[in-house]
Amino acid sequence: MxxxxxxxxxxxxxxxxxxxxxxxxxxxxxxxxxxxxxxxxxxxxxxxxxxxxxxxxxxxxxxxxxxxxxxxxxxxxxxxxxxxxxxxxxxxxNNILETAVISASMVEQNIAESTVSLEVLKPSIIENSNSQSLDQALNLLPGVEIIDGQASIRGGSGYSYGAGSRVLLLIDNIPALQPDAGFPNWNDIALENVAQVEVVKGAASALYGSSALNGVINVRYAMPGSEPETNFSINTTYYANPSDLRTKWWDSAPYAIGTHFLHKRKMGKFDLVAGVQYYQLESFRAETYQRRGRITVSNRYRINERSTLGLNVVGNLSDNASFIFWENGVRGAYQPFAGTEVVSFNNRWIFDPHYTYFDQKGNKHRLQGRLYYTDNGASNGLDNFSLLNYGEYQFQTAFPSLKLKLTTGISGTVTNIIAGLYGGARYRSNNAGTYLQIDKEIGERWRLSLGGRYEYNSLRNSEILIEDGDFREQVDAAQTQEGKPVFRFGANYQMAKATYIRSSIGQGYRFPTIAEKFTTVGLANFRIFTNEDLQSETGWSAEIGLKQGVRMGGNGAFFDLAIFWSEYLNMMEFLLTAKSGVFGFQSSNIGDTRIRGVDLNFAGVLGSQRFPVNFLMGYTFLDPRYKEFDDRTRASSSVDYNILKYRSQHTAKADIQVSGYGAFVGGNFRFVSHMVAIDEEFNLFIPGLKNFREANDSGYYLLNFRTGYQWKNYKLSFIIGNVLNASYAVRPALLEAPRNFSLRMDGSF
Incomplete structure (x- = not known):
């Protein structure tokens, strides 16, 4: 006792x-x-x-x-x-190695501790470059190329005509590709409210599902601070004469104007973000224009200290005209090839409800969804309507004593589509997935990441249209079903205070989109052919990387080196082909491919506190090959040796800005080597293309310059695009903008 x-x-x-x-x-x-x-x-x-x-x-x-x-x-x-x-x-x-990111593992971590290569695009770069849509800004990132609206990371994609992305676009962690085509609508992104954009390089299907085969672009929006804030911008662009005056078709210079207005504030437990944006382009390409407006509303209500409820809304209305190929490579380089013009009227709405709850043990429960309404009216009967419903439940917990975090969840998508673009048939696609992600720290230096996902897809159509030349036949409804597991593993080791070594391997999987299988488009002498036998593609991506921090005064930067290896099985790509004298594209399984390379990046802030130098630069080398270069593959390529089509083996990029006493001067530079291989049919059918490519077989150099002054909360910028007035094409038979001059004013109060 x-x-x-x-x-x-x-x-x-x-x-x-x-x-x-x-x-x-x-x-x-x-x-x-x-x-x-x-x-x-x-x-x-x-x-x-x-x-x-x-x-x-x-x-x-x-x-x-x-x-x-x-x-x-x-x-x-x-x-x-x-x-x-x-x-x-x-x-x-102010240590760039401590930049917070979430996309690599679905949990917040310092960028240096990530087990995969990850780039961060800050809003300052978007603003400084006067980017009018996210794809323009993404082109500044090393290892990322935007080809005709489609993102390619480290050469993972070639030229895809408006469908079938291997890079998944997320808006606040929710998939945002257009339901029928798997295509990113970059104009849906409210650039004026971006907190940062995170780009994961490499397969991410184990976390995010189909379409993340080549990587992820995650747009993270900002929420209000403690004080109300209003910001705005006004900009105008004037396009000068091209270097080859024979290509000039206009009497009055093409121009663009844009503006946005955004307000953010807290009102008790209620958070509000509301904004509008308008952009108009009277293009340097003949018979081409854009007129688009967007509204953005984000609401969040803090119910109590453990739970929040919110709804984000994006509405996008646009009137566009474009063409697919030029008339010829000289006088008609900025004019349309007859029959490839498209006029479209787009009406898209996104509704994202979300609910977050922290239980008494600190576990996080999140319910999030998306209603994505798309109504694209177009000329030549190319209209399409789709309605997507997405839902996800995610659970996160931590075990501090084990230094372990666990994330798991389930997601589901149901899409209904009616489109003249797909022969007037009705389609219904379903996607379901469940995933598990574990992040573990061992000691003070090791960080491990292990994840897996099971993905199920089904596609059902009420009737499909089979084409064989001019013969068209409707057949009975069919359904395709498929399920696959994918896994990933990564490790990060901190060798020294600012030295990190990482390695990772991840599997990828992509189910073909409705647009890839069933598009049936006729534009005069140009067509997109159906391929109901198209099969899904799988693959894996591995890398080993080194990230080294550098300090100078109160600023910092990092150097990053990555060696990567990706393989794709049954790879899907659009091929140019001809049937009964009509040429066009058809999505096909081109076989197994292998892409290896090196990615070098150097980014951060150096110089003094009074004169900081912000920079982002990098170089990427690709070795893209078919695993079997047979006679069929050789016959379709413009070269007779083994290299994947629509890839540039060398790209170098740099964006640098020096600031001081309110003034700033900077610019960006891009070198892209010659796109060696394309479809041989391109050279045969497109007037002037072969001569243009032979005359520009050293690639292209693009230089942009900017300067300006910031006074308190207002900034005036003057930007010269394409300073050298280079005549260049990102993809065959579509010439890019000549030298142009922009004036932009930004302000906040």
Missing amino acids: RIIILLFLWTNGIFAQVRSVEGKVIAASDQSALIGATIISSVDTVITNIEGRFTIACENSPTRISVQYVGFASEDIEINKTDTFITVVLKTS
Whole structure:
């Protein structure tokens, strides 16, 4: 009995030394609450809730706690015996290696600790380059190419006519490719409210499902800070004469104008973001124009300290005219090949409801969805209507004692499509997936990532249209069903304070889109042919990389080297072909391919605090080949040796800006080597293409310049695009813009 009493008194003494302290963690920049910040005392570890608040047990004496949040500088706070509530203010880290990213593993982490190659595009670069849509800004990133609206990462994609992306576009972690074509509508992205864009290089199907075979582009929007904010921009662009005056077709110079207005504010527990944007282009390409407007509304309501409810809305209306190929390579280089003109009227709406709940154990539950309405009216009967319903439940938990985080979830998509573009048939596609992701720390230096996903796809049509030359036949309804598992593994080892080595391997999988299988388009002498026998493609991507941090004064940068190897089985690509004297594209399985290469990047801020130098530069080398270069493949290529079509083996990019005393000067440079191999039919059927390619067989150089001045919250920029007035084509038979001059004003209040 005496022993029991002594133990009782001893344990009471222990507990008497512990007390609770409440607090809140906020960001220094805008006083906004930081959700999920970690607070550590000598006896307890907790995270902040939705309002940034926490309650932690600590010693009943003067002691210290550590407050940590990804992307922010950590703080050690002294707690006095009389403190019952504290407010912790964290400053954004100026160490570029501590940039917070989420796309690599679905959990926030420092970019240096990622197990895969990942690039971050900041809003300042988008603004400085006067980008009018996200694809224009993405072209500035090393290793990323946008070819006719389709993204290709490290040569993973060639030329795809408006369908079948291997790079998955996400908006706040929700898939955002057009339902029928698997095509990214870049104009749906509200650039004026982008917090950052994260680009994962390599297969990501294990996390995000089909269409992430080659990588992921995740657009993360910003939410209001503690103070209301309104920002706006006005810009205009004037296009000068091309270097070859024979290609000039206009009397009055082509031009573009654009503007946006965005307001963000908190109202009690309610957060609101609302904006409008308008852009008009009277193009340098004849009979081509864009007139588009977009509205954006984001709402979030903090129900209590554990849960939030929100709805994001994007509406996009546009009137566009374009053409597919030029008339010829000289006088008609900016004019349409007869019969390839397309006029379209687009009406797209996105509704994204979401609900987040943190339970009493700190586990995160998230329900999110998307209703994606698309109504594209077009000339020549190329209309299409689709309605997509997407839903996902995600669960995240942490085991601090094991240094382990677990993310799992299920998702489902149902799409209904009616389109003249696909022979007037009705289509219904279904997608379901379940995934599991584990992130584990071992000691202070090792970080491991393991994930897997099972993906199920089905496609049913009420009737399909089979074509054989001019013969068209409708057959009975058919259904395709398929399911596949995919896995990924990655490791990151911190060798030194700012030196990280990573390696990863991930499987990929992509189910063919409705557009790839069933598009039936007739444009005079040009057609897109159906291919109901098209099969899904699979593959894997592996890399080993080194990231090294560099310090200079109060600034920092990083150097990144990655060696990568990707293989695709049953790869799908559009091939130019001819049937009964009519030429056009058909999506086909071209066989197995292998793409190897090297990716070098150097990015950050150097120089002094008074004269900072912001830069982003890189070089990518590709070795893209068919695993079997047989007679069939050789016959369709414009060269007689083994190289994949529509790839440039060498690309070099750089964006540099020097600032000081409110003024800035900068620019960006891009070199893209010659696209060696294309479809041989291109050379045969498109007037002037072969001569143009032979005259420009060294690739192209593109130089843009900018300067301006910022006074308080207002900035005036002057930009010269294509300074050298280069005559170049990103893909065959479509000439890009000549030298142009832009004036832009940005402001906030």
